[in-house]
Amino acid sequence: MIIGNSRAELMQSGLNLIGQAISIFDSDLRLAVANSQFQTLLGLPDNLTRPGAYFEDIVRYLVVRGEYGPQDDPDEAVRVRVEQARTFQPHYMERQRSNGQWLAVEGAPLSQGGWVTVYTDISDMRRQEELLRVRSEVLSEQVLDHAERLAAANRKLAATISALQETKRVVTETQARTRQVTEMVAAHIAHMDPDFRYLFSNGQLPQIFPGRRSDIVGLTVEQVLGPANFAVLRRYLENALAGRSQVFEMSDAESGRRIRIALTPDRAGNGVYILSTDVTAEVEVREALTHASRRELAAKITSGLAHDFGNLLTVILGLQDRLSRANLPDDAKSDVQATLAATRRGVQLLDRIGQIAAPPGTTREPVQVGPLLQDLCNMARPSLGPDMLLELQCDLSDTPLMVDPGQLQDSILNLILNARDALDGQPGEIKVKARAAAPWLEIIVTDTGPGFTPEALTRATEPFFTTKQGQGSGLGLAMVFDQTKLAGGTLHLSNRGETPGARARLRLPYYPVRPQMILLVEDDDELREVLRTMLTGMGHSVVEAATLHEARQLADLPEISVILSDIQLGDGLGSELSTSSGPPTVLMTALPPGDPLRESVGGVVLTKPFDAGSLSETFNRVLND
Template sequence: MADSISRSELMQSGLNLIGQALSIFDADLRLAVANHQYQTMFGLPDSLCQPGAFFEDTIRHMMLRGEYGPQDDPDEAVRIRVEQARTFQPHYLERQRPDGSWISVEGAPLSQGGWIAVYTDISDTKRQEALLRARSEELSEQVFDHAEALSAANRELAATITALQETKRVVTETQARTRQVTEMVPADIAHMDRDYRYVFSNRQMPQIFPGTRPDIVGLTGEEALGAPTFAAVRPYLDKALAGRHQVFEITHPESGRRIRIALTPDRGGNGIYILSTDVTAEVEVREALTHASRRELAAKITSGLAHDFGNLLTIILGLQDRLSRSPLPEDASQDVQATLAATRRGVQLLDRIGQIAAPRGMAREPVCLDTLLRDLCAMARPTLGNSVRLSLTTDLPEGRLMLDPGQLQDSLLNLILNARDAMAHDGGEITLDVRATSRWLELEISDTGPGFSPEALSRATEPFFSTKQGQGSGLGLAMVFDQTKIAGGTLHLSNRKDVKGARALLRLPMQPVRPQMVLLAEDDDNLRAMLRRMLISMGHSVIEAGSLAEAQSLTDLPGLTVILSDLQLGDGLGLDLVSPSGPPTLLMTGLPPGDPLRENAPCPVLTKPFDSAMLAEAFVQVTDD
């Protein structure tokens, strides 16, 4: 950063030594660079000479001071000059200022957008020309001849300049079209010099790397991408700067997106061209297909063996249970108990295979995550033994979150037990760190064990893959992966960078429970009371109506956000409460799916009976829509 500041100061000092006034405005018509002569020549205040000053404000200031002579409509004159600046054309002109001095103005557009203008005081030149004209009668014939030749040369030069300006205009238009095309491409296209500094960008970086800025020209890679992302990319940049093409993928730490980056060395040796595209959807489809094929295999195994295997386990459990109630020698009794434990493990294994073959859906409900995590740690600690410690750190907002508590507990417990098994010989520490961002709930489990092997990192989520040398089923991480995908999240496994150990990061969509003001319309008093308690327990405010007429009189209450109504009320249909301009409506009914009255409803319908989790999930869908 100090290097950048010194460069900026050095450039500004050099510009201030130029005898001409200079200004550069960017594509947004804001001042990027100006020297001291620019301020002095036009008598501008400091505020209009700072980077970021608007061109329109500068023109208005100069217009009101009479810089451009009398104006019938100053505002219209300002507007015309601003519009001309938006389609800036190369030009050269000379004009006399109100104080009698003369200046020349030369302007040219820049390839990155915006323009540069150079102002030169030519008052002395104009005075000499006037003096020459006044004394022209005294000049010799030879001077006239030379003047005529010079005039002809000037006319030829003017024609050449006109041709060059036309060529420059064509080039500028071509550059503008190219820039417009690149800015329409759904990818980040950029050029970086050998100092890792951007010299071109199509301004699409925020679309690929959320949280970054579009105007990155002049920034270094670390300044534009952030330190973690640049650290992941830099080894490939170095190889590309050495002349080797690179194509690779990274996971963007801030958003979890999968980014594919192609680096092409500049043939002139001046840096590299960069093409970055978001391939998150492609990777998810690829992973889904891979895991679908593995689940299909598991399904085939399950369908072929589950019936017979389940019958055998049932017989074994029955026989061993009967033996366990019989008087047996101590050794035989221990053998029976061991057989029962092994058989129950077989039942659990069969159930887990079934989950991999056909994962259950989600059952989200409002959850106090801090309480769930503390209960989970309290449940897990006795299973870890004396040599393994489990610590919990949280950074969570107040309020409850919409989660499937069963799935989340299963996934976290599985990861904790995997970490315990990895440290079985030497012991160590397991850390559960939970934090929330605006988009994600991040649950990170790290340990101080030996870490993942390269094979484990590439195959850990495959069904039946295990590193426990025949002691594990190989289904735990596959189940965690599937459950996380169903919840719309991601699972990332890695080794810790600075210390020994493994790291598993679960990312789930951040969905806070938003308190609603609910109009509850139900003609059954007992059911209405039960629903009221259910809604209040979720954190919502409730206004009750025992009939359609009463509900209709309350639909225009200030602050009302949701209507929950029975489809069939005693005095009419809940359908009459649905209005495009009113709050979203959720209907409930005991009518089966396919019933005409239910099928014609213009809003979601919840089937009775339902529990609080089903109601909470329906509320999320209604309020999100």
């Protein structure tokens, strides 16, 4: 069944194949349907051949152009023809146009109202008739026969040309629509030949593989995506070239983004069609849901057993502590100490399970990450084996970054200790590398141990999963994963590849603290004091104003970099401080999103309460726009 636009397209294509001009007007004297010959034959502009065009406008255009010969009163000529149309009667007429062309015009009313008119170019026919009348006595029967055959061939050729023109129009429109659709799809669509060379691309490759070029037709997959990615893709591409469809996921070696790729063999044997989509967010949500379910399980375990377990541990600690002070043999004292150590470890484990079940919030503050990592490495070195080397390579400036120092230290320390356990007391090297990889603070911890097993790469961040044969809690990497996600970052585990060893890449949002002069506008004295302390703690200088009037007198100071103002001030709106020539303005409010006043001010709005990290991120965004 053909419905909607498909039926209209079908009808239009059919009408365009007819060699005569056709027009249909409705009862309101407006054009309902016309084929392409209607415009071509009468020489009408586009606006007069579209559905809805008025009959009066078309007639006026033809009268003014001289289509009906000289007119003493053009308006009267138009009026007469419109009135005739309103009382339309069936008719057939032949008339000669101003350019000498002869037209046969046949019209008939429609039962629904309106009428249909067919225009036929009979110029050749009239010339032939005239020629036959003038020279019929000298034309032989053979000449007439040739003339008839020629006329038939001409009519057939004209019909073929019309059909080809309509086919060309449909194909051109279809190609344009197809290209537009493929360019709008949030995926990379491509066609590759058997030599791994791109034959077609919708230009969306940089959206899926960041940093790549969009003009890739004629290049090979290896040239475009790099040797590392091609090494992963090759076996899938070869399977697809052999006729087997492939659907798989891979991580981009450069950006770390997770890509899902579908390969479909070309039925004509000319290569493979490729559909690539970025599923990084989907994978992160999937992992987050998995970890959320683990945390939910841990929460249930904790809520159901923590109270009783805690009481038991308290009793055990009390009894063992009493025994440790008693006069016991040395071997018994060592047993008591071992029991105490095991009990204290149980207390720590219970506390860590609670952290997994309900992770704390992130409190960012200005931190010089380089010295923090140096202190952490100095603290961690004594816990390593005598033949283990811990090296720090820090490629960061002295600019403070907004991070949670406690969480960052916990995460890196967990990764260092995990690397230490992987070395299992054997000589080896642990490296901590830190650098700015916009928009990330990237910290990579590598070791020279045996690396992750395939199972560990899949499950290492799951709570309670461990490969330490009962010696580990299985919560270290899970805590790193949770804390990193909570801070808006990512944790990626892999093996080094070129040499034995494991690699953990931790990425956190890169929020540098660049000291600015801030104009703080807040009419609540206590809140203004809190905000001033927050800003100065971030390293900024602060100029204060309690009213809109005071702020206007200070806003044009050349040292002011950003205006931080409440929306509702006692004597006006903070949004009135925003000007195209002045410093950028960040507005604050406790009004919820969607409130009419909040929506009316526009610009950047921070919802109260907010922390220093959110404020620093907002400053960076408005200053870099």
